[in-house]
Amino acid sequence: MAAYVGSMRLASLFATPLLLLATTARAQAPQPDGAGLERGVLPATWAESGDACATQPHFRLHEYNADFYILRQSGCTNYEKPFLYLIFGDGQALLLDSGAKNAQVADAVRDALKRWADHHGGRTPKLVVAHSHGHGDHVAGDAQLGALPDVTVVGTAPDAVQQFFGLHNWPDEATTFNLGGRMLDVVPIPGHERASIAVYDRRTGILLTGDTMYPGRLYVADAPAFTKSVRRLVDFTRGKPIAHVLGAHIEEARTPFLDYPVGTKFQPDEHALELSRGHLLELSDALEQMGGTVVRRAMRDFTVWPVSR
Ligand SMILES: [Zn+2]
Numbered sequence: 170m171a172a173y174v175g176s177m178r179l180a181s182l183f184a185t186p187l188l189l190l191a192t193t194a195r196a197q198a199p200q201p202d203g204a205g206l207e208r209g210v211l212p213a214t215w216a217e218s219g220d221a222c223a224t225q226p227h228f229r230l231h232e233y234n235a236d237f238y239i240l241r242q243s244g245c246t247n248y249e250k251p252f253l254y255l256i257f258g259d260g261q262a263l264l265l266d267s268g269a270k271n272a273q274v275a276d277a278v279r280d281a282l283k284r285w286a287d288h289h290g291g292r293t294p295k296l297v298v299a300h301s302h303g304h305g306d307h308v309a310g311d312a313q314l315g316a317l318p319d320v321t322v323v324g325t326a327p328d329a330v331q332q333f334f335g336l337h338n339w340p341d342e343a344t345t346f347n348l349g350g351r352m353l354d355v356v357p358i359p360g361h362e363r364a365s366i367a368v369y370d371r372r373t374g375i376l377l378t379g380d381t382m383y384p385g386r387l388y389v390a391d392a393p394a395f396t397k398s399v400r401r402l403v404d405f406t407r408g409k410p411i412a413h414v415l416g417a418h419i420e421e422a423r424t425p426f427l428d429y430p431v432g433t434k435f436q437p438d439e440h441a442l443e444l445s446r447g448h449l450l451e452l453s454d455a456l457e458q459m460g461g462t463v464v465r466r467a468m469r470d471f472t473v474w475p476v477s478r
């Protein structure tokens with residue numbers, strides 16, 4: 170009891186200065202600033218069912234925010250179900266990837282551009298179509314898109330990619346691409362495919378990694394190049410705010426270490442799309458452990474999967 174009374178006295182003795190301190194601290198505490206990033210929202214799930222294929226649109230359009238759109242191709246059209254990213258600057262937009270076969274991507278992109286224009290004074294932006302890499306499930310809509318007005322389609326060969334973005338010291342040096350008041354960083358990451366790039370949007374802190382890192386099977390065609398590229402992304406992202414790492418597919422289930430079989434069209438329990446810089450560190454660590462000989466390894470949120478070139 171005596172100790173209790175003692176501590177009470179002690180408490181009242183310090184009450185005033187402590188209260189003052191707390192008030193001052195509150196007044197001086199920085200407000201949440203979200204790292205200065207433009208915020209956005211990802212859907213709780215991208216999963217669709219196959220029941221309504223007849224009426225299912227070829228692409229689902231999701232506005233991450235007013236100037237950053239995501240399109241996901243429907244499994245009804247192609248089991249690859251790739252993600253396409255549409256980023257808007259002043260008067261210009263970048264579409265990263267044009268989808269897999271069997272879809273009306275030009276209609277979907279035209280609708281998306283119109284939707285953006287309706288909210289931004291009615292002027293449709295010029296469009297650049299570039300690619301996370303040159304595989305067929307990311308370039309199949311190029312011809313359709315190239316037929317639209319004010320569209321530039323970047324070639325898919327390494328030379329064309331390097332020339333368009335001004336990547337002079339491939340693959341060691343990154344470069345920037347200005348969409349008009351919006352700076353993107355373009356980082357060479359060959360290894361899954363020879364012309365693979367990552368794109369970092371400084372405004373939202375989103376890093377787009379194509380097929381190099383996503384919740385699914387990470388096919389490694391060139392093990393030394395892939396290992397170096399993932400290390401390059403780890404170095405590139407060090408000290409930068411990375412809100413999400415978004416790849417081009419989902420093949421994992423929400424069950425850890427488990428991917429859906431190749432060719433699965435509908436994945437009701439699929440993993441979230443978004444990964445983080447932590448996943449990059451985990452991948453880089455696994456590759457470095459493998460010491461240049463990449464072997465198949467199921468990990469919690471993706472699977473490393475060597476393939477022959
Ligand atoms: Zn690929």
Ligand SMILES: [Zn+2]
Binds near residue numbers: 249304
């Ligand atoms: Zn792919």
